[in-house]
Each structure stands twice: as structure tokens, then as C-alpha cells.
Amino acid sequence: MTAPAPAPRRLVVAVDGSAASLAALAAAVAVALRTGARVEAVFAEDPDLLALAGAPAARVVAERTAASSRVDPAAMARAVAALADRVGAAVAQAAARARVPCAHRVVRARPAEALDATLQADDWVVLGRVGHSEAFGARLGSTASLLATQGRHVVMLVGRGEVVATPVAVLDDGSEGAARAVAAARAVAGADGGRLVVLRPVAVAVGEGAGPVAARTLVAALDAARVHGARLLVVPAGSAAGQEDRLADAPCAVLLVP
Amino acid sequence: MTVPSPLPPASLRPRCDPASLPFSTTAEVAPLADPLGQARALEALAFGTGIRRDGFHLFVMGSNEAGRRRLVAGALAARAAREPVPPDLCYVRDFDDARHPRVLRLPAGRGRAFQRDVDAMLDDLAAAIPAALEGDEHRARLRAVEEEVREEHEKAMAALREKAQARGITLVRTPLGFALAPLRDGHVMPTEVFEALPAEDKARIEAAIEALQEELREIVTAMPRLEKALRERVRALARETTEAAVAREVDETAARWADEPAAKAHLLAVRADVVADPSPFLRPAESKESPPLFEEASDGAVPGGPRRRYRVHVVVDRAGERGAPVVEEPHPSHPNLVGRVEYLAKMGALVTDFDLLRAGALQRADGGYLVLEARALLTQPWAWEALKQSLRARCVRTESLGQTLGLLHTVTLEPEAAPLATKVVLTGEREVFRLLDAYDPDFRALFKVVVDLDEDLPRDGDGPLAYARFVAGVVVEEGLSPFDRGAVAAVVESGARWAGDAARLSARTEDLADLLREADWFAREAGAATVGAAHVAAAVAARERRLGRVRERLLEETLSGTLLVETTGRRVGTVNGLAVLDAGRFAFGRPARISARVRLGKGDVVDLEREVDLGGPVHSKGVLILSAFLGARFGADGPLAFHGTLAFEQSYGPVEGDSASCAELVALLSALADLPVRQDLAITGSVDQHGAVQAVGGVSEKLEGFFDLCSARGLSGTQGALLPASNVRHLALRDDVVEAAAAGRFSVHAVATVDEAVELLTGVPAGVRGPDGTWTEGSVNARVAARLAAFEQRRREAARDDRRAAGKDGA
Known part of the structure; x- marks a missing residue:
């Protein structure tokens, strides 16, 4: 795998209309402002939703009124299109407000597939920590989990209501990706580089395996980010490998750098 | 005689x-x-200011405004200095009804101290409340509550999802809501596959979805209740946190004001209001939206911003004052009396709040004295009514004229009326007093103490x-x-x-x-x-x-002969009368020629001034009186067959007063008797129906006016003036007149009857009536009687001639 550039040229944002995905859009714009990258928002028209609408036994229960009805495929198509439009409007508004070049594309595919089709090697991908599955108690969405696990791209996970800004904390644990993580953190911190907090583990207990050490390091980094009031924690992807679930408890947005 | x-x-x-x-x-x-010379007035002032009963306000009347003010100011200052300083007047917001600010009275000088204490407390609250509500502890508790509620919902949804998956049903969130659909190999079952299923399988799936749908509906239906419960818990948590932060600060301040129940009550009200809604102490983004118009009057213009609602507005500050207040309001307009509610323009609208209340003279004079000039008060629209209402109600209600008249239809403040215990001292001219006393029944009920200033001593x-x-x-x-x-x-x-x-x-x-x-x-x-x-x-x-410019000009005109007034010689039917001209700050006398002419007539005397509407009613009355005198003296046995006319020669303006009636009578008698009158003498005085000469005003100035003319022409030694005997005590002539009199160059005679006057002026005895009704031969009265008899004889002859002429015509 090619090492990613310390500063992104393009930020691909997965936007599904959920609160976290809109926070991810705002975060992408904020990073773009600091790094000069452009933003490309991707809205996935999930074919499963359209298929579900066509299912003969399918039922839908409205979230606010609890009214139940059979699913009308045409209504579902219109609702998805309307959601895509709303996302497009949000992207345009964010672009205009920040004066950042933003594109918006709608891809008919499952979210992960839509991102996969869009992403290029040096792209950073920005997405909500959890999307619509939050309603069922999920802390880390399936797409976020997949991308974090894959480790192919720089991935930024943003929670509902989180804003990316300084101070930026970065975990420099001496791992293979640590240098790239620090470089990425500096890129994001931008002119406020002075507000970059570098977190270095002070000791490693002898006799412990790599897994427990990495877990303790990640947990310590999350705690340190909370203490420092960091608005973004940059972590080498390798340091979070296998512990993606812990990222659900991050006090701020997390940038995983492979 | x-x-x-x-x-x-x-x-x-x-x-x-x-x-x-x-x-x-x-x-x-x-x-x-x-x-x-104001012993009586001072006694009345002492009584009026001392008595503390309803309606015993004072009216000080006198002709001199400055004198009235000086007297009142001196008397009130001495009395007020011995009386206690009344309390400060403050207004605070009524947290239950912003339109009705409440009165808060504190001992003199403590209003500002309370205001400072409250401001300091608000500053402390502004630090303490955000610190408490934005602190880690409160946030953690808040998050815990939110998590708890959210988890409850999410658990239910997750359980339902698991249950659905166990039955081969997927539960997903879609733009239309939560959807349930049958699964096949991890994906939604295509239609054709579902249709190919046996009927019992399809029925089972549909029944499962139906059951799950009901459970889903229950969960979704419960969501608003959970959210409401969450909001309530969040509010309760915020209230609990705020209460702890507020209580510490407020209780500390309240302890310092424990001896002032009203102040303490306000602090407790502040505490309750802040706990109920701490948003004024939070950052703007977290404040509530669009508060009422009052509340947002001018956050930018008035210190305190959103926290102004808790401030203490000191309307009347008596710090440093000694004794009761004595307030003099030179411009007693309605707002200057009862106070006013000011407005600020904000975004094109006029807004106000309790801290834009301004005290009027009544509030400032509470516990003391308010001095007002009656004429100034009465010329201000609704000021008199507002004063009376306040005195009757013993409180001052601050409201605009628009409110009073019902013309203001916008929302505005209606502050609680401030108690009023002031003594009002009206000052004014006697005419104003008489008008008020005659036409306003409230006046007598409210202003029971009359202070009548003496004009002399x-x-x-x-x-x-x-x-x-x-x-x-x-x-x-x-x-x-x-x-x-x-x-x-x-x-x-x-x-x-x-x-x-x-x-x-x-x-x-x-x-x-x-x-x-x-x-x-x-x-x-x-x-x-x-x-x-x-x-x-x-x-x-x-x-x-x-x-003396006017006086000099008139004298010059007389000396030059433009104005005809003789000071030597004698003339029939012409008498030098004396008039007073008031040239503003200066009154002076001038002689005026009064002439009379007679002819055959029906016994009437015509006042030419009255005929052309230049004679005033009192002057006309004087002429009617002298007519009555003539009728009684000479017409007891028959009609007076003459027609007399009287005129002020070269008079082109109004003539008023009866001080020339004696001169007019002498002129008439001179004309009837055909006796010349001395022109080196002048006369002033009124006359009654019996011929008695009565006192008039301005005798010194009048006599000096004739003296000046005579003096300018050269005093002959025979010149002089006649005045009513009852006026002698009023004489205070200039030194030069007195010196001339002492040197025998000018004389002043006091006359008691018209006969004395006519005798002096004609040099002929007036005469007395004998037992047979005839007058002393050769006397003035005898001549008059003879002339009137001749007129009567002529009238009879004329009547006889008329009858003869009529008989001839008839034949």
C-alpha cells in the first residue's frame, strides 16, 4: 500500500442524512479549509431500501406518528430522492459558507460499495461514526467499522454533534504509521499547529503481549484527548487494529492514519 | 358753608x-x-404644614410671585430641615407580570446600596450559574440521564431487531420510517421468491411481520413519552444544579438585608425566578428565544443585558439628603408631576421596561413638600387632574397621558402606584384662587389651608x-x-x-x-x-x-397744546379731572379735560364714552349715580327738562372707574348754572347719590400729574388739586410737591361733599335749601334750579305750541 500524503487532496464524505453524517460533512469542510483539499460528498441510494419497498409483505412504521402502512415502492423512491436532495442542499450550503470546493454525487449502491467505487488511493474518507443504525443501539456503524478495519485509507470518524477543530491530539506510539499520523495531524492543525498535542506512551510493561499494550495505549490516548479537550484525535491505524469498537467511546472525532 | x-x-x-x-x-x-409683614401668612403656613390630615394642602396667594416663592421657600426649608428624610423609592420587576413593576421602598440612601449589592450578586450568579451548568459534573449527570433514556429506547429497538432477525425478518430504518421485510440469504426477499412460497409460509411471514409491527408501534409510540421524561429530567437536573449555585449567592446577600423585609422578599423572588429559568445567565446561544417585548427593551443600550430583569431601579435616591424634601417644579407638566415611562427605539419599535421609569415631582416630594405655581399648573394639560387624583388616592400612578386618556393602545408598563405622603403648596394670584374656589369643588376639599399674603403692613x-x-x-x-x-x-x-x-x-x-x-x-x-x-x-x-417715557411724552403734548388742558382761567362746563395711567411697572397721573353740555331735554345725562363703548361699567355707574343725585336734588317736584352730555375730551381709549364722577358732576352743575370753573384746579373723587365725595385710588400720582403740568408752565400760586377727604391719609406726595405746597405755590384741598368742591371750583357759594325749598340766592344750586325751571318752562311752552299746532291741523 502506498503511504498516504500527509495532507489530503480530496476528502470523500459519506452522507446519508443522519446527524452523524452531517457532522462528518461539516468536519470534512473544516479540514478542507485547513488543508486546501476539496470535498466530495457521496450519497448512496441503497438498492436494499428500494428492494424492501417492493417486498410484498413489507410494512413501515412512521417514526413520529407510529402510523403503519404497506410500503409503496414509489413513495420510498421519492423519499430517498428527497433525502438525496436535502443532502445535496446541505453540501452546497456548507460549500458556500466555507468557500470550499464541494461536489455531491449520488451513487446507487450500498454505502460501502458506493464509497469503494468513489475512493482513490490518496483520498481521505470522512463518515459518521454511526448512521441510521444508531436507532438500534449501534455505537459504530457497519460502514465505519468496515473502513476502519480495512486500513486502506485515512478514515475520519465523526460522532453526532462533534466539531473538528484544534487542539488536535495525535498518538505517536512509535508504530509504523505514527510518523504519518503526526504529519496528518500537523496538516489538520494547519496554522494552529501550536495547538497540536502529541501523545507518547511513557512505558510499556514487560511481558505483556502486543494486543494488550496496544489496547491500553489506545484507551490512554482516548483519555488523554478528553483531558486535553482535543477536538480531533489522530491515531495510527495499526494502533487501533482489532479495537475498532473502542473508537465508539472516543470523546471527539478520530482520524485513523494507515 | x-x-x-x-x-x-x-x-x-x-x-x-x-x-x-x-x-x-x-x-x-x-x-x-x-x-x-407676613405674620398672618406665616401662622397659616405653620398650621398648614403642621397638620397631617387629608385635604389640608395649602394655597398661598398674593400679588407678587417672587414674594410668594421667597416666603414659601423660607418657611418650608426651616420646617423640612427638622423632619426625617423619607425613604428611597425603587422599582423592581414583578416576575409574575412584567407589565406591573413593583414598588420597593428602602430607608433613605439604602436604595443604591441595595442596587449595588444586587448587581454584585448578579455578577456572581453570572459566573456561578454557567460554571455549574457547563461544568463537568453537570454535563456528566446530563449525559448519564440522556444515555439512560436513549439506551432504554435503543435496547427495545435492538431487541425487536434481534427478534425479527430470528424470525427471518429485517428491521431497518428508512426515509419513510422503520421498515419490516422478510429476508432471504441476508437480503430482502424478492417478490417473486415470496410469491413462490407456499401459502402457509406467506401467511406465517405476514403474521410475524404483523406482530412485529405492533411491537414496533408500541416502541415508537413510547418514544415521545421517553423524550418528554428526558426533558423533564434534564430540567429537574438543571434546576437542582442552578438551585445549588443560586442559593449560595442569594442567601449570602439576603442575610445582609435581613432587616429589610421588602429587599429580602425581592431577593427570594430573584432566586425562584433564576432557578426556574437560568437562561439570562447563560451564553446567548443557550438563552431562550424571543422574550416578551418588555424584557428585551434594550439589552444593548442598558447595562445589565438580559440580567436587567433582576436589577433594582432606584427612582428616587435620597442618599446624602437632610430633612424632608422641598421640591419646586417650575414646569409642572403631566409627566413632570407623576413621572413617565421612557421608551427606547429598537429595531423600529419602541420598547420599555421597569428601569426606564422616571420619577416626577410628586415621587420626589414624597414625605416632604411640593411647591407649584397654580397658573403654570393649570395651563398644563391634565396636570391639575393628575395632581388631584394623586392627592385623593394618596399615591402616584405613573402613566403617560396617552394611557390616562385611553389613547394609547400599545402594550406598555403599568407600574404599581407609589405611596404618597406629600404636602402640596400651590401659589398663585388671588384671581386664580377665586376661580378655583368658585368652579372646582375638589379644590376646596383638597386645599383647605389658605395663606393670604399681606400686601402691606x-x-x-x-x-x-x-x-x-x-x-x-x-x-x-x-x-x-x-x-x-x-x-x-x-x-x-x-x-x-x-x-x-x-x-x-x-x-x-x-x-x-x-x-x-x-x-x-x-x-x-x-x-x-x-x-x-x-x-x-x-x-x-x-x-x-x-x-417715564410715556409720561414725558404726554406732558410734552399737553404743553405744546396738542392735548388741551388749561391751568389758568375759568371755563363753563369744563373741569380738570385726574386720571392714572398704568404703564406696566410704572403708574402716573395726568390731568384730563372733562366737559359737560346741557340743553332742553327729558332729564337724561348721556355718557358719551359709554355711547361709543369706551366707557366701562363702573364709569357708567358713576354717571348714573350723578344723574340720580341731580334728580333727587332738583327734580323732586317735577321732571328735569334738560339733556346733559359728558365727555372725556381727547380721550381715545377705554375709560373705567368712577373716580371722575365728582368732576363730571361739577362740570354738569357748571353748565347748568352757567358758572365758569377754575382751570387752575383739578379734582378727583367719586360721588354718591347724596353728593358725598368718596375715596379713590392713586391720589398721589394723580395730584403729582397735575402738579407736573402746572409746574412746567410755571406755578401761579393759585393752582392746586381737590381730593376726597377720606383720601388724605393715602397721600404720600413727592418732595417737590410738598415743597411747593409749603411755599404756598400749590395747594391740596380735601373735600367731603360735592357742594364743597363746586364752591371751591366756581368761587360761588353752593348754597343751602331753605324751608320753602328754595336755594340761597345767587348760589350755584339756586342758579342750577333756576336754569332747570327755565328749561321746564320752555318745555311746557313747546308742548303747548305743539298742541296748538296739532289742533289747527285737526281743524
Whole structure:
């Protein structure tokens, strides 16, 4: 795998209309402002939703009124299109407000597939920590989990209501990706580089395996980010490998750098 | 009948002998403590200000405004200084109803202290409340509550999802809501696959979805309840956190104000309001949206911003005051009396709040005295009504005229009425008093104490000494040079002249003080260390000279012959009357030619002034009285067959008063008797139906007017003037007149009857009626009677001629 550039040229944002995905859009714009990258928002028209609408036994229960009805495929198509439009409007508004070049594309595919089709090697991908599955108690969405696990791209996970800004904390644990993580953190911190907090583990207990050490390091980094009031924690992807679930408890947005 | 002799010079101007004054200069005299000659008024003031009963407000009346104000101010200042300082008046917001700010009264000077304490407390709250609500502890508790509620919901959804998956059903969130659909190999079952299923499988799937759908609906239905419960818990948590933060600060302040129940009550109200809604202490983004119009009056313009709702607005601050307030409001408009509610323009709208309340004179005078000039008050729209309402209700309600008249339809403040315990002192002219007393029933009920200022004081006894003490007071107060006893005597004589009565002295202290200032100026100009009689005389003369332009012009016109007034010789039916002209600050006398003509007629006397509407009612009455006199004296046995006309010659303006009626009667008698009247004499006085001559006003000025004319033409020694005997005590003639009289060059005669006057003026005895009804032969009255008899004879002849002529015509 090619090492990613310390500063992104393009930020691909997965936007599904959920609160976290809109926070991810705002975060992408904020990073773009600091790094000069452009933003490309991707809205996935999930074919499963359209298929579900066509299912003969399918039922839908409205979230606010609890009214139940059979699913009308045409209504579902219109609702998805309307959601895509709303996302497009949000992207345009964010672009205009920040004066950042933003594109918006709608891809008919499952979210992960839509991102996969869009992403290029040096792209950073920005997405909500959890999307619509939050309603069922999920802390880390399936797409976020997949991308974090894959480790192919720089991935930024943003929670509902989180804003990316300084101070930026970065975990420099001496791992293979640590240098790239620090470089990425500096890129994001931008002119406020002075507000970059570098977190270095002070000791490693002898006799412990790599897994427990990495877990303790990640947990310590999350705690340190909370203490420092960091608005973004940059972590080498390798340091979070296998512990993606812990990222659900991050006090701020997390940038995983492979 | 004895013709009255000329009055002795001593009667013309009663002197004030400097030697009778027991001092050399006023430096040795103790200044007068009380206002000059106002013992009665001071007694009334003491009573009116002392009595504390409803309606016992005062009306101080007198002709001189400055004198009234000086008297009232002095009396009230002395009394108010002995009385306690009333409390401060503050307003605070009524947290239950912002439109009705509440009154808060605190001991004098403590209003500002309370305001400062509350401001400091608000500053502390502004730090403590955000710290508490934005602190880690509160946030953690908040998050825990939110998590708890959310987890409850999510758990239910997750469980339902698991249950659905166990039955081969997927539960997903879609833009239309939560959807349930059958699964096949991890994906939604295609339609054709579902249709290919056996009927019982399809029924089972549909039943499963139906059941799950019901459970889903229950969960979704419960969501608003959970959210509501969450909001309530969040609020309760915020209230609990705020309560802890607020209680500490408020209780500490309240402890310092434990001795002031009203202040403590306000603090507790603040505490309850802040706990209920701490948003004014939070960052703007977290504040509530669009508060009512009052509340947002001018956060930018008024210190305190959103926290202003808790501030204390000190409307009347009595810090540093001593004694009860004495407030004089020179411009007693409605808002200046009852206070006003100010507005600020904000975003094109006018907004207000309780801290834009402004006190009026009534609030400022609460617990003390309010002095108002009646005329100024009555000329201000609704001010008089507002004052009466406040006095009746014993409270002041601050509202705009628009509110009072029901013309204001926008939302505005209606502050709680402030208690009122003030004593109102109205000052004004007697005419104003009489009008109010006659036409406003409330006036008598509210202003029960009348303070009637004396215009003069008795000259006998201590009068001159009181004048000396008054002079001494002005000298000290204004830094004038001391007045020697001669100067004081001159001032006393001027006072007598202004009083229009030799036996009294003027109490118009402002005029007197002006004379003292002017005399002091002349003394300083002359380099004198003390003011002497000559300086007083110079001041009097200079004043008359300054104001004497009209007098001089009239005298010039008379001397040049443009105005015809003879001062020598005799003339039938023409008498020199005496008039007074008031040229504003200066009155002077001038002679006026009064003429009478008679002819055959029906016994009527025509007043030519009245005929052309120049004669006033009193003047006309005088003419009717003299007609009645003539009728009674000469027409008892038959009609008076004459027609008389009376005129003020060369008079082109209104004529009023009856002081010329005696001159008019003499002119008529002269015309009827065909006897010439001396033109070197002038006369003033009114006459009654019996021929008695009655007192009139301005005799000194009138006599001086004729003297000036005679003097200008050269005094002949026979010239003089007649005045009613009852006016002699009013004489206070100028020195030059008195000197001429003493030298026998000018005479002043006092007459009691018209017969005395006519005898003096014609040089012919008036005559007395004998038992047979005839008059002394050759007398004026005999001549008049003969002329009237001749007229009657002529009238009869004319009537007979008329009847004959009529008989011939008839034949």
C-alpha cells in the first residue's frame, strides 16, 4: 500500500442524512479549509431500501406518528430522492459558507460499495461514526467499522454533534504509521499547529503481549484527548487494529492514519 | 358753608424721621428673621404644614410671585430641615407580570446600596450559574440521564431487531420510517421468491411481520413519552444544579438585608425566578428565544443585558439628603408631576421596561413638600387632574397621558402606584384662587389651608423698624453697603408711597429689595461707604426716569397744546379731572379735560364714552349715580327738562372707574348754572347719590400729574388739586410737591361733599335749601334750579305750541 500524503487532496464524505453524517460533512469542510483539499460528498441510494419497498409483505412504521402502512415502492423512491436532495442542499450550503470546493454525487449502491467505487488511493474518507443504525443501539456503524478495519485509507470518524477543530491530539506510539499520523495531524492543525498535542506512551510493561499494550495505549490516548479537550484525535491505524469498537467511546472525532 | 382750607404740608407726605430710628446704619441692626409683614401668612403656613390630615394642602396667594416663592421657600426649608428624610423609592420587576413593576421602598440612601449589592450578586450568579451548568459534573449527570433514556429506547429497538432477525425478518430504518421485510440469504426477499412460497409460509411471514409491527408501534409510540421524561429530567437536573449555585449567592446577600423585609422578599423572588429559568445567565446561544417585548427593551443600550430583569431601579435616591424634601417644579407638566415611562427605539419599535421609569415631582416630594405655581399648573394639560387624583388616592400612578386618556393602545408598563405622603403648596394670584374656589369643588376639599399674603403692613409702631431689619437682612444676604438711618427713612417713605397709604408700608419685598440694590449701586458709583437718603432718592428718581417715557411724552403734548388742558382761567362746563395711567411697572397721573353740555331735554345725562363703548361699567355707574343725585336734588317736584352730555375730551381709549364722577358732576352743575370753573384746579373723587365725595385710588400720582403740568408752565400760586377727604391719609406726595405746597405755590384741598368742591371750583357759594325749598340766592344750586325751571318752562311752552299746532291741523 502506498503511504498516504500527509495532507489530503480530496476528502470523500459519506452522507446519508443522519446527524452523524452531517457532522462528518461539516468536519470534512473544516479540514478542507485547513488543508486546501476539496470535498466530495457521496450519497448512496441503497438498492436494499428500494428492494424492501417492493417486498410484498413489507410494512413501515412512521417514526413520529407510529402510523403503519404497506410500503409503496414509489413513495420510498421519492423519499430517498428527497433525502438525496436535502443532502445535496446541505453540501452546497456548507460549500458556500466555507468557500470550499464541494461536489455531491449520488451513487446507487450500498454505502460501502458506493464509497469503494468513489475512493482513490490518496483520498481521505470522512463518515459518521454511526448512521441510521444508531436507532438500534449501534455505537459504530457497519460502514465505519468496515473502513476502519480495512486500513486502506485515512478514515475520519465523526460522532453526532462533534466539531473538528484544534487542539488536535495525535498518538505517536512509535508504530509504523505514527510518523504519518503526526504529519496528518500537523496538516489538520494547519496554522494552529501550536495547538497540536502529541501523545507518547511513557512505558510499556514487560511481558505483556502486543494486543494488550496496544489496547491500553489506545484507551490512554482516548483519555488523554478528553483531558486535553482535543477536538480531533489522530491515531495510527495499526494502533487501533482489532479495537475498532473502542473508537465508539472516543470523546471527539478520530482520524485513523494507515 | 366753609370752604376747606389747603392741607398743611405735613399731611401731604407723612415723614419718617431718621432720628426716630435707633441706629446709625443697618450694620447695627439684626436682620429680620421672618418675612416682612407676613405674620398672618406665616401662622397659616405653620398650621398648614403642621397638620397631617387629608385635604389640608395649602394655597398661598398674593400679588407678587417672587414674594410668594421667597416666603414659601423660607418657611418650608426651616420646617423640612427638622423632619426625617423619607425613604428611597425603587422599582423592581414583578416576575409574575412584567407589565406591573413593583414598588420597593428602602430607608433613605439604602436604595443604591441595595442596587449595588444586587448587581454584585448578579455578577456572581453570572459566573456561578454557567460554571455549574457547563461544568463537568453537570454535563456528566446530563449525559448519564440522556444515555439512560436513549439506551432504554435503543435496547427495545435492538431487541425487536434481534427478534425479527430470528424470525427471518429485517428491521431497518428508512426515509419513510422503520421498515419490516422478510429476508432471504441476508437480503430482502424478492417478490417473486415470496410469491413462490407456499401459502402457509406467506401467511406465517405476514403474521410475524404483523406482530412485529405492533411491537414496533408500541416502541415508537413510547418514544415521545421517553423524550418528554428526558426533558423533564434534564430540567429537574438543571434546576437542582442552578438551585445549588443560586442559593449560595442569594442567601449570602439576603442575610445582609435581613432587616429589610421588602429587599429580602425581592431577593427570594430573584432566586425562584433564576432557578426556574437560568437562561439570562447563560451564553446567548443557550438563552431562550424571543422574550416578551418588555424584557428585551434594550439589552444593548442598558447595562445589565438580559440580567436587567433582576436589577433594582432606584427612582428616587435620597442618599446624602437632610430633612424632608422641598421640591419646586417650575414646569409642572403631566409627566413632570407623576413621572413617565421612557421608551427606547429598537429595531423600529419602541420598547420599555421597569428601569426606564422616571420619577416626577410628586415621587420626589414624597414625605416632604411640593411647591407649584397654580397658573403654570393649570395651563398644563391634565396636570391639575393628575395632581388631584394623586392627592385623593394618596399615591402616584405613573402613566403617560396617552394611557390616562385611553389613547394609547400599545402594550406598555403599568407600574404599581407609589405611596404618597406629600404636602402640596400651590401659589398663585388671588384671581386664580377665586376661580378655583368658585368652579372646582375638589379644590376646596383638597386645599383647605389658605395663606393670604399681606400686601402691606401698618406704618405705626414697629413698622419702620421692621423695614430697617428687612433692609439689614438684604444688605447681609446680598453683600450691599450698609444703609444709614436717613436711607432707611427714605425707604420707609417709598414703602408708604407704594402702599398707596401714608399709614401703611408696602410688603412687596421684591420691589423693596430692588430699590435697595439700585440705591446701593448709586452709593458705590458715588464712592460712598454707606448708602444715604440721597442714594435712595436717586434710585427712585432714576427708576421713574427710566420708566417715564410715556409720561414725558404726554406732558410734552399737553404743553405744546396738542392735548388741551388749561391751568389758568375759568371755563363753563369744563373741569380738570385726574386720571392714572398704568404703564406696566410704572403708574402716573395726568390731568384730563372733562366737559359737560346741557340743553332742553327729558332729564337724561348721556355718557358719551359709554355711547361709543369706551366707557366701562363702573364709569357708567358713576354717571348714573350723578344723574340720580341731580334728580333727587332738583327734580323732586317735577321732571328735569334738560339733556346733559359728558365727555372725556381727547380721550381715545377705554375709560373705567368712577373716580371722575365728582368732576363730571361739577362740570354738569357748571353748565347748568352757567358758572365758569377754575382751570387752575383739578379734582378727583367719586360721588354718591347724596353728593358725598368718596375715596379713590392713586391720589398721589394723580395730584403729582397735575402738579407736573402746572409746574412746567410755571406755578401761579393759585393752582392746586381737590381730593376726597377720606383720601388724605393715602397721600404720600413727592418732595417737590410738598415743597411747593409749603411755599404756598400749590395747594391740596380735601373735600367731603360735592357742594364743597363746586364752591371751591366756581368761587360761588353752593348754597343751602331753605324751608320753602328754595336755594340761597345767587348760589350755584339756586342758579342750577333756576336754569332747570327755565328749561321746564320752555318745555311746557313747546308742548303747548305743539298742541296748538296739532289742533289747527285737526281743524
